Amino acid sequence: MASPQPHDDTELAIEGALRPGSLADFVGQHKVRGQLQLLLDAARIQERPADHILLAGPPGLGKTTLAMIVAHESNRPLRMSSGPAIQHAGDLAALLSSLMPGEVLFIDEIHRMARSAEEMLYLAMEDFRIDIMVGKGAGATSIPLDLAPFTLVGATTRSGLLPNPLRDRFGFTAHLEYYEPEELERVIERSAGFLGVGLGGRERAEIARRSRGTPRIANRLLRRVRDYALVHAHGAAPELGDVRAALELYDVDAIGLDRLDRAVLDALVRRFRGGPVGLSTLAVAVGEEPDTVESVVEPYLVRIGFMGRTPRGRVATPEAYAHLGVAHPLGAPGSLPIDDL
Template identity: 65%
Template sequence: METDGSFEVSLGGSELTGAESQRLTSVNADSVERAAEAALRPKGLGEFVGQASVCDQLSLVLEAAQGRGRVPDHVLLSGPPGLGKTTLAMIIASELGSPLRLTSGPAVQHAGDLAAILSSLEEGEVLFVDEIHRMARAAEEMLYVAMEDFRVDVVVGKGPGATAIPLEIPAFTLVGATTRSGLLPAPLRDRFGFTGHLDFYSSDDLVHVLHRSAKLLGIEATARGTEEIATRSRGTPRIANRLLRRVRDWAQVRGEGIVDQKAAKAALAVYEVDMRGLDRLDRGVLEILCTRFGGGPVGLNTLAVSVGEEPETVETVAEPFLVREGFISRTPRGRIATAAAWKHLGLNPERGDNPLPL
């Protein structure tokens, strides 16, 4: 019933206030959004766009193992975030027709945590460990034996009277994902039978990703519109799909409901994503580096404080893309802005101009 600008919704004999109804609607909308994201993941290697070399090699590993009637070798997938490591782990399980168990390195902080996971695995199950380089050292050492001999040594008791009891576990395939493969200990890295490195996507591959995603989400998109989004997606499918949804929102609210080039340009201007894919943080780093420190060199901590972010955020989120695009370079003395950075911001290092707007 509507009264004085507030309203109530009757549901199963109980009444919800307007605020509660709105929260329920928000939860349902979030569930729909998560379901949409899950629907965008390809279900097989044949649907996976890009990473042709890795997919071809992985297909051989899986088919050969199935032909021998054995579980495949353990798989290590490395590369920047958002390129499809989790999706490939799901595809591996799907291609094998096996269950998938998911966990992450930070969640496995004790050997007992890993022992509980390994001892509950089923025969042929795929265990996916995201950010495997962040696993605790004690758990890593237990994982060595589990990967090689399918055995877990459980220690009972403490001190001189402690006893290690070997516990056989079913044969399984470990799929590890890492954004920093150099942090993996050599003994752990050597136990993976296949290592695949995922590279950034080309604009053409991202256009294919966006066309597929638009079809699955029921979005009407033009070729010029998807090309505009692809060129600003930093070579990353996760970013491309996220920008596609934001452009869809703009087209729905302020446009004509079609994701075309005009809608893409207008929407991405609202969300502060420029022509090269730089967002607020990226531009903030470049602007601080050029205008406040004269192009550098500047230490990471000083740069992070200046933009109001944590050093790890600047180092892992902004820097890889800025270095890859040739906007900054890392030196022993600190970060330095390149000529391309000055040009992109519309600055003249000799005059110390202010940056141009987006």
């Protein structure tokens, strides 16, 4: 018997439909959309590939979708890769030499490319040429290889890790911002239509409020609400109670904190008395890697004002105590000035 396929054609079609296909359909990021539209229109008028584009911002805000839109609106093919997959200059050379004229190359997590590949990319982006070393030692020679003109779209969640020479070669850098609840409601409304889920305004607002300003999370929570409604016989029109019950089942609270967020906050408040405490110590206390706490949990807790970063470590704010229902002790470290490390 044939093994089951992970997705049927209908599910794949829905997955593709959830991604907007044009800048006009893309919700939010108004300034970035206007800047990209101008860049693409100018390239179209001059009949040339668009300038290289760097998309920077937290995960889930639409960087991959925007790269697809750049290719679509430029009427160019799209080639996709990622920084971790390019660990040698030879990997990049093979990728670049196979590009067709005008093709859009998307490299996700571009800050994780190998340093040797980054250095090769400098020349490729500027002069559409790479130098390939043949041989070793004193007999090694450099052979120049011309490349077809292309547009590089790089995406990064940590633009500060990009070396300045690489960052400076992008003609345009877009900084994506978190979404407002009203924008997320529009994202949810559009996605619900494709998923066949009938949601009222209160239900959309409830999901948006718990989505941490991130469309990817909003779509994920919408799918879980759909599943809950189907299983519990409410069909394709979940009510507000269904939304709340589904998200409670998946440990997403009223402001979007999940199990790990609350574990970090609880450890900071109860075990370490509000801090300050070092990142590594805090990570060990919740059984996670420091990178996970720093990149996944901390940004949201800082953004909503529940955690602060001081030169001595992380501290809990009075708002964090209130959310956990813990009395705030007099003179708690959360009242200290909060400065970026």
